[in-house]
Each structure stands twice: as structure tokens, then as C-alpha cells.
Amino acid sequence: xxxxxxxxxxxxxxxxxxxxxxxxxxxxxxxxxxxxxxxxxxxxxxxxxxxxxxxxxxxxxxxxxxxxxxxxxxxxxxxxxxxxxxxxxxxxxxxxxxxxxxxxxxxxxxxxxxxxxxxxxxxxxxxxxxxxxxxxxxxxxxxxxxxxxxxxxxxxxxxxxxxxxxxxxxxxxxxxxxxxxxxxxxxxxxxxxxxxxxxxxxxxxxxxxxxxxxxxxxxxxxxxxxxxxxxxxxxxxx
Amino acid sequence: xxxxxxxxxxxxxxxxxxxxxxxxxxxxxxxxxxxxxxxxxxxxxxxxxxxxxxxxxxxxxxxxxxxxxxxxxxxxxxxxxxxxxxxxxxxxxxxxxxxxxxxxxxxxxxxxxxxxxxxxxxxxxxxxxxxxxxxxxxxxxxxxxxxxxxxxxxxxxxxxxxxxxxxxxxxxxxxxxxxxxxxxxxxxxxxxxxxxxxxxxxxxxxxxxxxxxxxxxxxxxxxxxxxxxxxxxxxxxxxxxxxxxxxxxxxxxxxxxxxxxxxxxxxxxxxxxxxxxxxxxxxxxxxxxxxxxxxxxxxxxxxxxxxxxxxxxxxxxxxxxxxxxxxxxxxxxxxxxxxxxxxxxxxxxxxxxxxxxxxxxxxxxxxxxxxxxxxxxxxxxxx
Numbered sequence: 001x002x003x004x005x006x007x008x009x010x011x012x013x014x015x016x017x018x019x020x021x022x023x024x025x026x027x028x029x030x031x032x033x034x035x036x037x038x039x040x041x042x043x044x045x046x047x048x049x050x051x052x053x054x055x056x057x058x059x060x061x062x063x064x065x066x067x068x069x070x071x072x073x074x075x076x077x078x079x080x081x082x083x084x085x086x087x088x089x090x091x092x093x094x095x096x097x098x099x100x101x102x103x104x105x106x107x108x109x110x111x112x113x114x115x116x117x118x119x120x121x122x123x124x125x126x127x128x129x130x131x132x133x134x135x136x137x138x139x140x141x142x143x144x145x146x147x148x149x150x151x152x153x154x155x156x157x158x159x160x161x162x163x164x165x166x167x168x169x170x171x172x173x174x175x176x177x178x179x180x181x182x183x184x185x186x187x188x189x190x191x192x193x194x195x196x197x198x199x200x201x202x203x204x205x206x207x208x209x210x211x212x213x214x215x216x217x218x219x220x221x222x223x224x225x226x227x228x229x230x231x232x233x234x235x236x237x238x
Numbered sequence: 239x240x241x242x243x244x245x246x247x248x249x250x251x252x253x254x255x256x257x258x259x260x261x262x263x264x265x266x267x268x269x270x271x272x273x274x275x276x277x278x279x280x281x282x283x284x285x286x287x288x289x290x291x292x293x294x295x296x297x298x299x300x301x302x303x304x305x306x307x308x309x310x311x312x313x314x315x316x317x318x319x320x321x322x323x324x325x326x327x328x329x330x331x332x333x334x335x336x337x338x339x340x341x342x343x344x345x346x347x348x349x350x351x352x353x354x355x356x357x358x359x360x361x362x363x364x365x366x367x368x369x370x371x372x373x374x375x376x377x378x379x380x381x382x383x384x385x386x387x388x389x390x391x392x393x394x395x396x397x398x399x400x401x402x403x404x405x406x407x408x409x410x411x412x413x414x415x416x417x418x419x420x421x422x423x424x425x426x427x428x429x430x431x432x433x434x435x436x437x438x439x440x441x442x443x444x445x446x447x448x449x450x451x452x453x454x455x456x457x458x459x460x461x462x463x464x465x466x467x468x469x470x471x472x473x474x475x476x477x478x479x480x481x482x483x484x485x486x487x488x489x490x491x492x493x494x495x496x497x498x499x500x501x502x503x504x505x506x507x508x509x510x511x512x513x514x515x516x517x518x519x520x521x522x523x524x525x526x527x528x529x530x531x532x533x534x535x536x537x538x539x540x541x542x543x544x545x546x547x548x549x550x551x552x553x554x555x556x557x558x559x560x561x562x563x564x565x566x567x568x569x570x571x572x573x574x575x576x577x578x579x580x581x582x583x584x585x586x587x588x589x590x591x592x593x594x595x596x597x598x599x600x601x602x603x604x605x606x607x608x609x610x611x612x613x614x615x616x617x618x619x620x621x
Contacts (some may be wrong), residue, residue, distance in 0.1 A: 064618045
């Protein structure tokens with residue numbers, strides 16, 4: 001196993017705090033979070049609801065603007081980025097949401113293609129990549145199906161394919177396997193492991209799924225907006 | 239294969255029922271606009287149709303005359319005076335009056351607008367007039383407008399009829415059509431005209447009161463230049479107008495004094511507003527349904543501009559697809575109305591173009607209102 005801790009961290013967080021609301025309703029959701037996450041790591045983010053996991057994920061994903069502290073992702077310092085900068089930063093990240101959020105009017109193939117069209121990619125290359133990816137996820141015979149003709153698990157796998165199609169160097173996932181049966185879940189986590197361990201991508205996943213825990217390189221447990229524990233269960237080098 | 243997935247198009251097609259209903263809604267709004275625009279232009283076109291058929295570059299009318307009716311004659315002598323002006327090739331004096339034509343089926347009389355002129359003058363560009371100019375020289379002959387309203391009864395060519403309590407023989411028909419003031423029309427020689435319309439008090443023939451003086455230009459002269467010189471040369475009680483100017487004056491009269499522009503303009507605005515509302519409803523529902531998907535696109539790194547384009551493309555597609563059935567429906571209504579009422583309902587390319595622009599504008603405005611919603615698609619809400 002290669003752990004390139006000598007390289008620049010994918011995510012570098014220092015003194016990160018975040019608040020919701022204003023005035024008397026102001027609530028602190030993240031307090032002074034400091035953590036580095038490295039290429040090739042699969043990180044599970046755990047903790048009770050309201051612990052700030054999702055907020056942390058959206059901040060790393062450039063879906064929210066920064067309030068306090070510093071946050072650098074894939075060599076971009078978010079504190080210096082405006083709307084357009086954040087939008088460009090998001091293009092380097094693969095997002096997997098709890099809901100599949102597929103366009104009901106587009107086929108599985110077209111839904112995945114939407115992600116590729118943001119990047120310089122010839123139609124032929126797009127087709128090859130989508131085909132390979134969907135086949136890998138067991139959807140080779142479902143490419144021209146629209147979401148209404150797919151099962152819940154199949155739709156979720158299409159959404160995974162859409163997130164991974166650009167070969168992002170950072171993948172942010174929120175309960176990606178909740179809707180999946182055993183085989184599909186194994187399939188998806190296998191693909192994520194491949195991308196992390198072979199291509200050096202970083203995976204950050206909010207999950208309560210115990211099946212996933214065994215695949216984690218690192219488990220960060222959050223309570224009340226703070227990092228409570230940060231462990232490497234498989235004895236990976238620090 | 240396309241570089242870009244045509245999202246707007248596929249989205250519209252996917253929801254077939256909704257698409258069909260949307261297209262129907264937009265078509266309905268387009269139809270409303272067409273009807274109002276059609277009536278408005280129908281008034282103008284009907285009132286100016288006679289003038290547009292005059293064979294003349296310049297037309298002399300009484301200074302006070304603003305429409306074909308009421309009749310406001312001026313002195314024939316003035317028209318003769320115009321002949322002396324350099325650049326005038328000919329002047330055709332045209333008499334006009336309203337006379338009672340007897341419906342022989344029902345024995346009731348109705349008023350018909352009657353024009354009298356020298357039949358050797360090609361006063362109107364009607365082929366029947368040229369064909370029958372010699373026959374019209376005969377006493378008690380006339381050409382009858384076959385588009386006249388049905389209450390004039392059956393008109394049998396070559397058979398004796400009654401006009402102004404005198405004998406008359408319709409020898410042929412022509413096609414012009416009624417307007418909002420005229421139900422039927424006759425054309426006859428000036429000689430015949432003066433016999434049917436003597437001075438009502440004295441009963442004498444009175445050849446000096448004409449309604450129009452049609453001026454033909456000599457080759458090489460400009461209408462604008464001659465118009466200025468004629469205006470200077472002739473007394474102040476007449477106006478010298480080019481044909482388009484006279485038509486414009488009639489339009490202006492109907493616009494101002496009859497408020498038709500206002501009435502039908504408001505109608506068209508109501509149609510437009512209904513279109514905006516329908517279109518907005520459709521686009522808003524569509525955005526609401528796809529809200530998480532749009533937010534996902536935004537999370538993936540698609541710009542707000544891209545989302546706006548998708549919405550505006552949908553708006554544009556709706557307007558074009560709604561326009562086509564709206565146009566076809568309006569086209570059939572136009573020809574039916576023209577057949578039943580005689581109002582000129584002309585579907586000209588520039589009017590089709592104007593309404594097309596309005597229907598695009600309608601949907602684009604709705605699209606822009608709906609944009610406020612799509613721009614609220616916040617990807618941070620997705621987790």
C-alpha cells in the first residue's frame with residue numbers, strides 16, 4: 001500500500017469554525033477544526049447528527065463560503081476564491097449525494113455525460129469512459145434506460161458513475177451506500193478503493209454503514225463541531 | 239454525436255402530457271394576440287382598401303376629409319387647375335355619393351357607396367373595370383361589388399334593377415368588399431352618376447362637386463416634389479396627399495377618433511399577459527420538479543449562466559412550438575371571419591413576424607421571472 005504523506009495534502013484545514021444564523025440565533029456548528037487529509041486516503045466521517053459532519057463536507061466541497069479559519073483543497077486556497085473560483089474548484093471534485101438527483105428526462109448514459117461535458121473531452125472519449133464506468137458498476141445493459149426504468153440501487157450507482165466520471169482527485173460522499181444492496185455496495189466501495197489506492201484520489205465519506213468501516217483508512221469521529229477522535233483502524237502508517 | 243446533451247429539449251419532450259398542455263396554453267395566448275392584432279389591422283385595412291386600389295400617385299381631397307366617409311366634396315375646378323401644374327400627366331375627377339339600392343327579393347332598399355368617373359380613366363386597379371369601360375359609357379349601367387353584404391339581395395347581371403328610384407342594369411361585378419361604414423359599392427360613369435345624384439334641392443345636375451382628384455405623374459417627376467408644388471398652386475381648402483399619406487390619414491383617424499388602436503391594443507396586451515402567466519407557470523413547475531437536479535449541476539461546477547440558458551431555451555422552445563398551432567388556428571379564423579364579415583383579415587408576413595416576436599418575448603419574460611427560482615438552487619442544501 002502506498003501512502004504518500006510526503007506529498008501535499010489534498011485537504012488542509014486549520015482553525016476552521018462555522019456558524020449558522022445571525023445575532024441571538026447564531027449557532028456554532030464547527031469549532032476550530034484542524035486536520036490534513038492526504039491523497040490515497042479513504043476517510044470515514046462519523047458522529048451523531050448535528051455534529052457538523054455535513055457542514056464540514058459542504059465546506060470542503062466549496063458548496064458554502066468560508067467564515068473563519070483556513071481551508072485549502074487541491075492546492076486552492078478557498079479564502080481567496082470568489083463565486084467563480086468556487087465553481088471552478090467544484091469541477092475537480094466528485095459529489096455523491098444521499099439522493100441520486102438524476103434528471104428523469106435523461107438516460108443513465110446522458111446523466112453521466114452531463115458531468116463529462118464540463119471538461120475537455122471528445123464525444124468518442126466520453127462514450128468510451130461512460131461505457132466502461134457503467135459496465136464496471138454492473139449497469140452495462142442499463143445505459144439507455146431512464147431513471148424511471150431503474151431500481152433505487154441502480155439509480156444510486158448511476159449517480160456514483162456521474163460523480164466519478166471525471167476521475168476527480170477528491171470524492172465527497174454522503175451515505176453513498178445506504179440505498180444499495182450487498183453486491184452493489186461492495187461494487188461501489190471497490191471502485192472507490194481502486195480510485196484511492198491506485199490513482200491516489202482522496203475519498204471523504206459521511207457514513208453510518210458498518211459495512212463501509214472495514215474499508216476505511218481513517219475514521220474521524222466528530223462531536224459538537226469538534227474532532228473527537230481521528231484513528232487509523234487498519235494500522236496504516238501515520 | 240452532439241458535444242452537449244440538449245437538456246432543455248429532452249426535458250420538455252420527457253414530460254409529454256405537460257409539454258402538450260404547455261404548447262396548448264402558449265398557442266391559446268398566441269391565438270388571442272393574433273385575433274386582436276387581426277381585428278385592429280382589419281379595421282385599418284378595410285377602411286383604406288378603396289384608397290389602396292386608386293390608380294394615382296397623388297390624391298387631392300377636401301382639407302377636412304379624414305376617411306372615405308363622411309363624404310366631403312370639393313370643387314372640380316380645383317382638380318382641373320392641377321392639370322396646369324408642370325409634372326401632372328393627368329387628373330381623374332371622382333364623384334362619390336351614397337344611393338339606395340333596392341333588394342328585389344325583399345323589396346327593401348339599402349345604401350351603397352357609388353363612385354362616378356370617366357370610364358376611359360383607369361381610376362381603380364380592378365381588372366373588371368378595364369374590361370367593361372366601354373359598356374359603362376352606356377346609360378343606366380353599373381358595376382356591382384359582388385362582395386357587398388348579402389342584404390342587397392340577388393343581383394342578376396344584365397337584368398333590370400332599381401337604384402335611387404330609377405332603372406339600372408348591373409352589367410358586371412367586381413370585388414372590393416364592405417368596410418365598417420360601407421355595405422355595398424357601385425361603380426359607374428360620371429354621366430350616369432350625375433343623373434342618379436342631382437342636386438337634392440334644385441334637382442339640377444351639379445357636376446362641380448367631386449370627392450377625389452386622382453393625379454397621375456408625368457415620367458421623371460417625384461411624387462414628393464409635385465405634392466409640394468401642387469399644395470402651393472392649389473387653394474387652401476384641399477389637401478394634396480400621396481397615396482400612402484392618405485391611407486395613413488385614414489388610419490390615424492380611426493386610431494384617434496374611434497380608439498380602435500386602444501381597444502385592440504389592450505386586447506393584445508391582455509393576450510400577451512395571459513401568455514406570460516401561462517408560460518411562467520409551466521417553467522416554474524418545471525424548475526420546482528428539477529430543483530435538486532439543477533442544484534446538483536451547480537455542485538458539479540455548472541455556472542448559473544448555464545442554468546439560466548437551460549430555462550431560457552425551454553422558454554424559447556415553448557414559444558416556437560406554441561406559435562405554430564396558434565398561427566394555424568388564427569389563420570383559419572382569419573379566413574372564416576373575412577368570409578362572414580367582409581373585414582379584411584390579412585395574415586401578412588410582417589404581422590406573422592410581429593406576433594412571433596411577441597410570443598418569443600412572452601416566453602422569454604416568463605423565463606426571466608422563473609430564473610429567480612432556478613438561481614436559488616443552492617447545492618449546499620443537497621447534503
